[in-house]
Amino acid sequence: MDGKVTAKPDQAAIASPRRSPSQQRSRERVERMLAAASALIAEQGSDAMRMGEVAERAGVSIGSLYQFFPDKRAIVWALAERYTAESQACISAALKDVSDAEGLRRSFSELVDIYYQLFLAEPVMRDIWSGTQADKALRELELADSRANADFLLAVLKRIRPDADPIELETAAFLVWQMGEAAVRLAISVERDEGDRLVAAYKRMALRELVEE
Amino acid sequence: MDGKVTAKPDQAAIASPRRSPSQQRSRERVERMLAAASALIAEQGSDAMRMGEVAERAGVSIGSLYQFFPDKRAIVWALAERYTAESQACISAALKDVSDAEGLRRSFSELVDIYYQLFLAEPVMRDIWSGTQADKALRELELADSRANADFLLAVLKRIRPDADPIELETAAFLVWQMGEAAVRLAISVERDEGDRLVAAYKRMALRELVEE
DNA sequence: TTGCAAATGTGAGGATTAGTCGCATTTTGA
């Protein structure tokens, strides 16, 4: 147990590749590893995903897998980061130019629908956010992501209601956003009909809080 | 809506004791096992809990542990069941006699506070609901529990607004309840100040939905 | 009391799987 790897203290050691692929060849292999992991998570869930199976499906050896990912969580993390970056861009775009209540109504409703569809359609996201919450680092990524997204909403609120207490607006934005994530997670875990009703009810509830206060 | 816990699909097959302790001696030993598991979960989280450690701390052998619990999840499940039963009784009591909007305001506010305090104070609950969600059976227990609790709320709503569409009321009750659980989980994972603000904001939001529609 | 079946208790070992390590092969760059 003589530590050659110990140098890095925290987050880098947790989530970043053990070694960055610098050659074209290895970059492609890393992509294959991620694709294999993604497929396996979609099929069985991240918990049941076996590292050996990822390696086999990617056509690489176990050793190569661990060359670029320090541990199993790092692979899931890497996928989660991609999805959050993607959805953040989407959210930012949807809310960037909103500056009045009516615009918020429209954009917010669309946004929730997009989010709902995304979760319905993407098994990996579904698993990562509802299944692997056991992982502390992932929970923190989600929380940070949630805050970042809530900030887009907060920016809109500040434009619409410039005189309101900023702390109150921040609380409202964060809460409403987090509720939305919970609503979507709930919606995808029940029958489709009920899920649709729940998402619609959430939209009403959220908008009432956001624009009718 | 019979106010009774609806039996989940194959909960017995998944989680029930492999063998029911019939002698006083073994009943006490099972209690010791659960107590040990509870303590370990509080200290390290259910994921890091080791079966060997549970056995050692309970003063029994590994074999005895598996005599009464078919697997690791069963121990966590058994603890989760106790807590949900406890909190359901509490919720039922708080909402049983509410029959008007003002009563709901008062009781709901108290209820949320109790829930919040419970999560703040009880590390095992905290871990089970935020950490071990990777376990499918536990997710289902939570969902069933959530529905059962929402039913108490639904009963109140039906008394207060007898003319409203029952499906809509059901959706509202279920959503509001689920949002509450999400709000509390969120609140305990941030700074205390912010958590308090979030819970307060949730209360306002929920009551507006429940009594001002 | 006695005898015996059922209940309970035990812990070494089987089975699985995350992660390591020394060495082989390929690429880079001077």
Next chain:
DNA sequence: TCAAAATGCGACTAATCCTCACATTTGCAA
């Protein structure tokens, strides 16, 4: 060209869940 760096490999180690064959205790009918 060729040495150093990067990449690739897979048998092996370690940790951990859980089983199983056997030992011990308890309940109870004769």
